[in-house]
Amino acid sequence: VVNDEGKAFPFLVARTKEPGRVTLLISATSLKDRGYLNHPDSLLPVLAREFQWVVSKADTAPKAKAVAVERNLEKAPILTxxxxxxxxxxxxxxxxxxxxxxxxxxxxxxxxxxxxxxxxxxxxxxxxxxxxxxxxxxxxxxxxxxxxxxxxxxxxxxxxxxxxxxxxxxxxxxxxxxxxxxxxxxxxxxxxxxxxxxxxxxxxxxxxxxxxxxxxxxxxxxxxxxxxxxxxxxxxxxxxxxxxxxxxxxxxxxxxxxxxxxxxxxxxxxxxx
Known part of the structure; x- marks a missing residue:
């Protein structure tokens, strides 16, 4: 399972053309590598945690706007x-x-x-x-x-x-x-x-x-x-x-x-x- 940048994930939530609907992709290879196959008790909390992304991406309600934050990037004392x-x-x-x-x-x-x-x-x-x-x-x-x-x-x-x-x-x-x-x-x-x-x-x-x-x-x-x-x-x-x-x-x-x-x-x- 990879995103549009080619990065691999064990889980990936992808939006669909239908508002409020998403697809949850699960990498079987990743589950096997991490020892989750045939171990539902271990997989359950990991999968449950992933559903916050499902809720987030399916949410079409207006989001709060960020407040503009002033930074003086030029004068920031950045050291090596x-x-x-x-x-x-x-x-x-x-x-x-x-x-x-x-x-x-x-x-x-x-x-x-x-x-x-x-x-x-x-x-x-x-x-x-x-x-x-x-x-x-x-x-x-x-x-x-x-x-x-x-x-x-x-x-x-x-x-x-x-x-x-x-x-x-x-x-x-x-x-x-x-x-x-x-x-x-x-x-x-x-x-x-x-x-x-x-x-x-x-x-x-x-x-x-x-x-x-x-x-x-x-x-x-x-x-x-x-x-x-x-x-x-x-x-x-x-x-x-x-x-x-x-x-x-x-x-x-x-x-x-x-x-x-x-x-x-x-x-x-x-x-x-």
Whole structure:
């Protein structure tokens, strides 16, 4: 099973000419290679998860429009991996602050948290917002705290070096909490397609930037690399320390894989309606 770019997938949801109707293609070869044939108990959760794409692609209702986000691409201080490796912890934090000012955004373009409930750290019960944008501001601050921990703490450089590098070299241009009811994932990495790449910095580097999204009301799945870190809490109830580990592991494990796959292009952000 391949998409129109020739990339292979175990599952692929394709739209049809009939509105609201899609075709779910399943690669028998892939199922065999992954050990799912004749093991329905193992296949069931994987197949069930795929149906979020069925629902998404069959949905013809109007989608929320993204809010224009201003970035100063020309002045963004984009360094090479070699230059980043030579920075001290405090220099990495200063570089991150400069990226906050010019390039790296910590709120999603759809403002999907406006008017939404929030969580106290360590508690699973959602609480009503005090103002229309109070939840958005709360999680904006928590994301920034988590990112500063990632670039400052040497343990992240040792255990998840891809996370530190890609936060500082321009590969990641958005890390944000979101609320997407139609998705069952806790985190997601989305990389812009090649035709939407951007030219950044004085050296005019061409980058396919990624967005790292954290679904505020979802729980981690057992196969998520950060499952133990979350202690069964919704993503929005994590402390800045816990969130730092979640984000670092998401970037470290998925940034390269997602840049080579086609699912991210299909997975357009659907804000609550």
């Amino acid at each position: 991996d070699e230059e980043i490796a030579g920075l001290s912890a405090e220099e990495r934090v200063r570089l991150l602050q400069q990226l906050f000012d010019t390039y790296l955004r910590t709120v999603d373009d759809q403002k999907s948290l406006d008017g939404q409930p929030w969580y106290e750290v360590g508690h699973s019960a959602p609480l009503p917002p005090t103002h229309a944008d109070s939840t958005t501001k709360l999680y904006d601050i928590r994301i920034r705290e988590a990112l500063q921990k990632i670039v400052r703490d040497p343990s992240f450089l040792e255990r998840t070096p891809k996370a530190v590098r890609n936060l500082l070299n321009g590969k990641v241009w958005n890390v944000a909490y979101v609320k997407i009811d139609q998705r069952d994932w806790a985190t997601r990495t989305r990389v812009l397609s090649e035709e939407k790449s951007v030219v950044v910095g004085k050296r005019e580097r061409r980058i396919q930037p990624a967005a790292i999204l954290v679904n505020v009301h979802r729980l981690a799945a057992a196969d998520d690399p950060f499952y133990r870190e979350t202690q069964g809490l919704p993503m929005g109830a994590l402390s800045a320390d816990q969130l730092a580990h979640v984000i670092a592991l998401e970037i470290h494990h998925n940034i390269q894989e997602k840049s080579l796959s086609g699912h991210t292009a299909q997975d357009a952000l659907t804000a609550p309606r």
